[in-house]
Amino acid sequence: MEYQPQIKYLDKIEEMYGNELLIDILGIFQKQVADALILWKRHASSQGLADLKESAHKLKSSARSVGAFALADVLQKIENRTSTEGLSKDFLNIEKLYMESLTAINEWIQKSQLRRDGS
Amino acid sequence: MREILIVDDNEASRRIARYAVSKETSKIIESDDGDKAVEVILNEVPKLIILDWKMPKLNGDEMITLSDEMLKQIRHLDPSRMNKEKMDVILYSSEKLQDIVIPRSPNFRFVSYVSKEWPIETQVRKIKSILRQKR
Numbered sequence: 001m002e003y004q005p006q007i008k009y010l011d012k013i014e015e016m017y018g019n020e021l022l023i024d025i026l027g028i029f030q031k032q033v034a035d036a037l038i039l040w041k042r043h044a045s046s047q048g049l050a051d052l053k054e055s056a057h058k059l060k061s062s063a064r065s066v067g068a069f070a071l072a073d074v075l076q077k078i079e080n081r082t083s084t085e086g087l088s089k090d091f092l093n094i095e096k097l098y099m100e101s102l103t104a105i106n107e108w109i110q111k112s113q114l115r116r117d118g119s
Numbered sequence: 120m121r122e123i124l125i126v127d128d129n130e131a132s133r134r135i136a137r138y139a140v141s142k143e144t145s146k147i148i149e150s151d152d153g154d155k156a157v158e159v160i161l162n163e164v165p166k167l168i169i170l171d172w173k174m175p176k177l178n179g180d181e182m183i184t185l186s187d188e189m190l191k192q193i194r195h196l197d198p199s200r201m202n203k204e205k206m207d208v209i210l211y212s213s214e215k216l217q218d219i220v221i222p223r224s225p226n227f228r229f230v231s232y233v234s235k236e237w238p239i240e241t242q243v244r245k246i247k248s249i250l251r252q253k254r
Contacts, residue, residue, distance in 0.1 A: 017239075058128065062132075065235075
């Protein structure tokens with residue numbers, strides 16, 4: 001399953017630092033991506049490339065911090081862009097990768113909860 | 120230890136940096152933009168600043184330059200506020216270090232670089248090791 005690398009990453013961070021830090025970062029990440037998707041959908045045709053690149057720059061770090069490396073790579077591509085050509089394809093890719101990441105995160109949260117309930 | 124100031128417009132990055140320093144001190148100030156950070160620097164003179172380089176409104180280097188200018192004016196008006204110790208700065212950025220031009224500064228000393236591209240555990244470990252050296 002493509003979620004497994006991210007789940008393994010989250011397991012490792014939880015093992016090292018406990019889940020308080022991770023839960024905070026996951027919450028921040030989900031909110032940031034949700035806000036960005038709304039912003040991009042509304043303004044994809046009129047938004048300046050500079051604004052989109054700035055948004056991608058910020059999200060990229062958050063994505064890496066939660067193990068969503070494929071998503072971070074696409075955001076890096078947007079940050080490196082010099083034109084808006086093909087941007088809509090990038091957005092579709094981001095949405096897809098974000099949904100995959102969200103699935104991984106939810107699966108991890110359930111597993112983590114079960115571990116804590118069982119201990 | 121005097122305050123540690125974390126300057127970053129990304130809340131997740133601030134959270135990671137806060138986690139890394141929280142065992143060393145409870146005196147942690149966070150700022151989500153360079154303008155507010157300049158105010159903190161002028162009033163609190165933190166011992167250490169963990170500084171994001173690329174931020175909207177005021178970048179890291181602009182923040183350093185503006186702080187230097189304002190500190191110069193303050194000390195001109197009130198020489199008793201002369202501070203012999205420089206404030207240490209950890210660059211905390213997803214920009215590559217070779218792409219960052221660090222300004223020369225009379226008030227700030229750039230002691231290290233932590234990349235946001237690194238895994239979280241590497242970021243935390245690096246920040247903690249820098250703090251241990253500063254004890």
